[in-house]
Amino acid sequence: MKKLTCLSLCLFLLSSAFLFAGGGAETKQKVSLRIAGIPEATGNVEGSVFMASLKTKFPDVEFKWEPMLYSAINEKMPVLMASGDLPDILQGNVQTYLPQLVAGNLIAPLDEALAKVGKDIVANQRDGQLAFGQYGGKQYAIANQYLLKYFAQMIRMDWLEKLGLKVPVTMDEFREVARAFTLKDPDGNGKQDTYGTSFRQNVNFIDSFFHAYGVAPGHHQAGMWRVRGGKQTNDWVQPQMKEALLNLASWYKEGLIAPESLTYDWNNWWAQYLQNKVGMWYHQPARLPEMNATLKKAGVENAKMWPIDPPKGPYGQGTTNEGQPWGTFFAPKNVMKAVEVFNYTYTQDFYLASKGQGDAYYAPKAEVGANGWPVFYTAAEMADATSNYETRRKEIMYSKVWTSFSIENPSQTKNWANRDLAANVSQQYKNTQGPETTAGNLLADKWAMTTTKTVPVPADAKYFVNLQTKFREMASQIVSGKNADQVWNDWIAFYNANGGPEIEAEVNKLIPVK
């Protein structure tokens, strides 16, 4: 009897253990992955095709979407880092934050995860893209696929034609054209209310006018660096910078640059071009179809902002390649799973499942093509006021999580291992690009100059903000006509006393001259 009781008890315990084990497997805890993206506005990310395809592929993962608006990223990132509670997958500015994130062990090195579960990320990269996420010999971030190389000098061809002018080549010719744009009423409204060119609050986004002097502010990067005399040097303190600023000062004094643009934010700056008031533009050719279409919609029938070679100056010519300051970081806690998820978004399966919604500038149509591949709007459809492109673009832009396949030039896919994917994505982009974008991208390829300081250094964290503020102050003051010698000398003294030499020493130590 005792034996029977013992046997029954053992059987009961065994079956219970078995049942509980089985039950445990069924109710296995999902891995929770927090994803922080940086959209321009928040849309329906949770219900998007993008997120749905992730959820289908990874039923064992619970995705939590934590958007940080692009406009607030400069405030949110430092606070997020200070909290020490970083999302598992985090988009951010690699140039700015990599040293702090690494120093604080807030992000994981990715070399092992990429080798094990990140093969598609590595295989479908463009040339040198991974380098933008490396620090201290390790891979810490995956730079976004799109490349901010594509900046070009643009000019209103219709204005040139109307005034009987040739396309300018030299800085002097640009000045003559700017003078005509300012004084000869190119918009034909009978008022003298147009300008040669414009600033965007400071001198940062008019780099083509600086490269003519062999220097550049470098857009919003941590300076523009070049090798001079066998050393890494910062353009911000070269004597040619003063010459370039004096040139702009003389333009400004003559009234060839929109007078209020030194205080314009992005919206005001963009608006004056759309309002047919400014003739020379330095920006991304990808935005050209939108600008020309908007001008035409506003009644400027022949509007033709078109890319040309940047002005040729005494020390050369060029445009700025920002490289890739934006990328994705991974917190240490769930790095393997997070990289595995991220890797999936670099595959053809994901591209098809998400119907192409991993793009930077363009939006795919809701319906896929007969071959199952996404179909993008053509340049003509984008420009057509009656198409639903703009609505669709906003819907897609605000509901995507990140941008694995976003390219601005078909040539960016040349190294992708998946040739089928590369061919299709390239073809789609060829269709989307109008002739002005194609022409602009070719010029950007020709003239783009890249800073030799591709990654940040630790001293940036302590000194860079002050130096950047002072540089912009100095540049604005010289342009607006203050005593250039005094302002320049003060700036050089400030640079030398406030971390400039320390940053230079670290750059030369960490990024050797090749």
Add this chain to the structure above:
Amino acid sequence: MTEKWAAFTRQVRKNRLLFLMATAVLVWYAVFRYVPYWWNIIAFKDFQWGLGFQNSPWIGLGNFRALFRDPEFYKVLRNTLVISGLKLAVSFPFPILLAILLNEVFHAAFRKTVQTVIFIPFFISWVIYASILSAILSPSSGMLNFLISSLGGKPIYFLASEAWFRAILVISDLLKNSGYYTVIYLAALAGVDEEVYEAAICDGANLFQRIRHITLPGIAPVITILFILKLGQILTVDFEQVYILYNPMVYSVGDVIDTFNYRQGIQGGRFSYTTALGLFNSTIGFIMVLSSNWVLQKLTDNGLW
């Protein structure tokens, strides 16, 4: 003690709704005003990402030394003091004057209309207000420059002018906020007994004598309190106002402690350094409140406590 406690609980039961409402305010103060005090400790630490608040190393007064060695600190301190001083000199007495003038207006409809018109700008956010200002001050299309040009003058780029920027800050502050303070002074004036004025008139006091001997003493406690509070904020210039209106052209005269703190701390991530600056700022404010309260107590018999 037990009796006091019983009396207190009786009060709570009797006025539970009032206590409930007060609790919400107290909780707000505790969470947003007192709990953050604890984090002032990082002013004495080298706060490092990842190590966090607890584990970052102590560096004593290192952040304060760095602050006092930073030439930018002296620039923003000077700008802050000048702008605050100008605001105190202009924006502080103006609402008092306005309230006194309005108090003397007997036409009620006119008084209320003026009161409403000057109060409305207080409710407009600085973002909207700055857009209106930019439009008015625009060198190419602004109303003010149109007037200057019509009179034969040369347009002025006000928002980018070092000579004008501080004046714009003071005047825009005056126009936006003086209505609010005027209402406070008018409320204080409402408490002055009408019979005192009538008696003064019977005694032959003229308008200026009534203002000097009745109106001003009547609102003196409120003036004193607001003055002490303003002095306590001497190193705090309206961040929103400056941040929205300034630009690199006027950093040299418009960059203040709050904007500097924002760039260094929030954008630059130098939390320890900017906490040290914040602590310095608060300490000066505290000293100003204590000392001005003491001085005003001696001089006028009015004060915060």
